[in-house]
Amino acid sequence: MVKNSLFSKMVVTYTIIITVSFTILAAFLSFWFQDYFIKSRKESLTNQIDVIENVVITYLEGGMTHDELGERIKFIASYIGDDILVLDSEGYVNSTTSMKYNQLIGKQIYHGKLEDLKDDVCVEAINDYGVYLDKKVYVMGEPLKDMYGNVKGAALISISTDNLDSSLSNVYQIIWLSAVLAVIASCVVIYYFSQKMIVNPLSEMSSVARKIASGDVEKRVEIHSDDEMEEFANAFNVMADSLQQVEQNRKEFISNVSHELRSPMTSIKGFIGGILDEVIPPEKHKYYLNIAYEEIQRLARLINDLLDLSAVESGTYKLERTSVDINEIIRLCILRNEGRIKSRNLNVEVYFEGSELIVSCDEDKIIQVVTNLLDNAIKYGNEGGAIKISSEGKGKKACISIFNEGLPIDETDIKHIWDRFYKVDKSRTQKVSTGLGLSIVKKIISLHDEEIWVKNIDNGVKFTFTLPITKKI
Structure with missing residues (x-):
């Protein structure tokens, strides 16, 4: 077994739980058995009190001698297995069945009313005369009455708990033997189920993880347990799929x-x-x-786009948000591309909801977004066609749209249009495009926690993105 393995930790934990549980149970049973023993013993002695009462009343009324009294109560004591002390009506000890109590004969050990006699008082009375009772002796006191209900004396029965200790010792042996057997059985059960439900699946996932780390990214975990372990395996496979996609993207990127x-x-x-x-x-x-x-210019554009994409994807780029007029950004981008627009005879139509629309954004990055989208519209728009740019407020968001007349984008291509180096023109004859512009646009908008989407409408393509509206500073 591997040191500090999951199995060993489970066994140790389970063993501690069982040990503590059985210890608490043993302590509870010891107190409960002791109390139960005393109560049951007192109940069993109740019938013997009547016999003792008849013998003592007969003696006190002169019906037998002191020697006969001693013989009778010794016989009763041998039958019940406990010592007996006989008290007269004044609390004096007349007779006893044990030599350790002989020194009490003739002494008044109880000074109260015998009908008020209590068990704990009996113990204190005996201890006061130098006969010290240990914790294993319990004294039961019962007043003795004649046929008219008059108290004539009392009987003290010294109950020993040695038998109880012997019984408890047997109980403890059974409890601890059961605990040991339970721990062994639990270890077997834990070993079987932990191997089947936990250790083996984790070992399989560990093995697959090593293979994936070594480059075999197509490996997957097959676990069907209909529990959390299966969910964990599914999550592991999702992670593996993601890693495989990352590896595929890396290869495609390099290519x-x-x-x-x-x-x-x-x-x-x-x-x-x-x-x-x-x-x-x-x-x-x-x-x-x-x-x-x-x-060379094409190479420069590619390198610049790669640097921009790397900066955005690295997560190190920090947005410098300011309040800017998105309408002014659109005007600026149109002016910068005026020459290209005229060279293709494009008709640019601009629709602004108001004279200005203030948004919170990183101005340089949003200029790059609008420039890339406008560049895309110029490159792929029909010769002599229309480009329509609009901005409007919708609630707390500003919606900026750029539409160009031209061929629609195939639905299968729309799913990948934001991917790096993805081009609808599979022949790669479009040398003015690096295939990174839309990917950079998507990353910048995501950095702003906003959305961007594309739709085929009215014999053309429309890109739309959102920005949060703010107040002018």
Whole structure:
């Protein structure tokens, strides 16, 4: 067994619980048995009191001698197994069945009324005359009455608890033997069920976790127990699915980055190599240098987008929220892209609910969001088509929409449109796009704890995102 294993901890805990429980039970039973023994003993002696009463009354009335009284009560004492002391009506000891009480004969050990005789008073009376009773002796006192109800004397019966101790010793042996057997049986049961329901499933999950850590991300745990362990296994599998997806994304990311970097680098290397080797004639140098320059710009855009995405995904970027006019941001982004808009003959329509709409956001990041969405609309909109941009307040939220006329996005593509390097154009012929713009937009909006979505409407595509409305500072 592994040191400090779950099984050993369960056994130790269960053993402690059983031991404490049986200890408490033994203590309770000892007090209960002692009290029960005394009560049952007193009840059993009640019938013998009548016999003692007849003998003592006969003696006190002169019907027998003192020696006969001694013989009679000794016979009764041997029958009941306890010592007897006989008191007259004044509380003097007349006779006893045990030598340890002989020194009390002729002495008045009780000075009160015999009808008020109590058990604890009897013990104190005997101890006062030098006969010290230990805790294992219990004295029962009963007044003796004649046929007219007059108290003629009393009988003290010294009850020993030695028999009780012997009985309790047997009970303790049974209790502790039962406890040992219960612990052994519990260990067997715990071993079986813990192995089946806890240890084995955990060992399986541990083994699968090691395999996943070593790169085998397709491994899963198969547990069908219809309890919390199955829920734990399902959660483990969900985590494994997530890790597999992360690994798949990592591989795709490396593949995409490699492709995006290799294509322009190959073009640049080929054009410059052709110029240096004089394969390309001098009159074509400027043409191919312009192409190389465009490829370098493409590389710069890709690297900048990767840096932006890395900063947002790392969780280290802190938003610098301020109160800004989203309408002014939209105007600024349109002006910056005026040349591209004119080159494609696009008709831009802007709809503002009011002259200004103040929102709380990181201004630089939201400018990047609007720029990327507008850039997307310009690139994929129909030549000579319309681009419609609107902002309006809905409750505590500002809704900003950018619509472009063009081909709708396939429903299967909409699910992945926010993924890194995902392009609807599978042939990758669209060199002006890095495939990171929408992914960056999604991350920035998520950092603001807001939402963004896309819909195909009216022969075009509409992107909408929200920002919280605030007061102008």
